[in-house]
Amino acid sequence: EDQVTQSPEALRLQEGESSSLNCSYTVSGLRGLFWYRQDPGKGPEFLFTLYSAGEEKEKERLKATLTKKESFLHITAPKPEDSATYLCAVRRDSNYQLIWGAGTKLIIKP
Amino acid sequence: KAGVTQTPRYLIKTRGQQVTLSCSPISGHRSVSWYQQTPGQGLQFLFEYFSETQRNKGNFPGRFSGRQFSNSRSEMNVSTLELGDSALYLCASQRTDPFDEKLFFGSGTQLSVL
Numbered sequence: 001e002d003q004v005t006q007s008p009e010a011l012r013l014q015e016g017e018s019s020s021l022n023c024s025y026t027v028s029g030l031r032g033l034f035w036y037r038q039d040p041g042k043g044p045e046f047l048f049t050l051y052s053a054g055e056e057k058e059k060e061r062l063k064a065t066l067t068k069k070e071s072f073l074h075i076t077a078p079k080p081e082d083s084a085t086y087l088c089a090v091r092r093d094s095n096y097q098l099i100w101g102a103g104t105k106l107i108i109k110p
Numbered sequence: 111k112a113g114v115t116q117t118p119r120y121l122i123k124t125r126g127q128q129v130t131l132s133c134s135p136i137s138g139h140r141s142v143s144w145y146q147q148t149p150g151q152g153l154q155f156l157f158e159y160f161s162e163t164q165r166n167k168g169n170f171p172g173r174f175s176g177r178q179f180s181n182s183r184s185e186m187n188v189s190t191l192e193l194g195d196s197a198l199y200l201c202a203s204q205r206t207d208p209f210d211e212k213l214f215f216g217s218g219t220q221l222s223v224l
Contacts, residue, residue, distance in 0.1 A: 034212070036213075041217065042215075042217050042218075043114070043200050043201075043202070043215025043216050043217050043218055044153075044200075044213075044215050045215070046212040046213060046214070049212060087153070089153070096158060096165070096166040097155045097166060097168055098153075098155060100152050100153040100154070101152070102152045103152065
C-alpha cells in the first residue's frame, strides 16, 4: 500500500537552531515528491519538487533532499517566520492523485 | 496576479442539507482540483477538472460532485451532508501538465456540519 509518513509530528526549536524534518514513503514508481508549507488558516504553499534520488533543492534557509526511501527538509538557522506545518506528498508514475503525509508542525521560538 | 479564490470562507450546515463551494483559479490555469483536509485524515484528493471535464477522481462517495465552467471556475457540491463531512475544503489550480506542475491552493472553505 502506498504510504507517506512524516516525522516528527511536531518540532519546537529556538531561533537559529538548525534541524531536519523527515518524509519517508513507500510507493511503486515514484513520479515526484513535493514539499509544501501551510500556515494556519491558509492553503498549502509550494516549496519544492524532487524527482530522483540524489536530487537536492534549496530556497533561502530550506534545503530538500531525496533518497530512494525518504526525503529530508533541512532548516538552517530558522527564524520565527519559518513556523508552519510542512507537508510532504508523493505522486506515482501512473496516477495523478497525490498521497499526502500528515505534516510536521514546526515552531520556532525567538 | 490574483491567487486562487474560494468562497465562502466559512459555512455552517446541518445534517442532510447540501452545500456548494466555489473556486476561481489563477488566470490562465485550466486545471482545478479539490481536496478535503481534516486533522485525522490529512489532505485527501477529491477530483480534478480540466477544460470542463473531470479528468481524475479520488475515492469519495457519489455525494461529492463537481463541475467546471468554460472560464475555468469550478464548483464542488456535497449532498446529504454527514457529520463526518466537516472539514477544510481546498481548491488548487495548475497550468496544464497534470503530473509535473505545482499546485496553487486557495485559503479554503471551512465547512462545519451540525
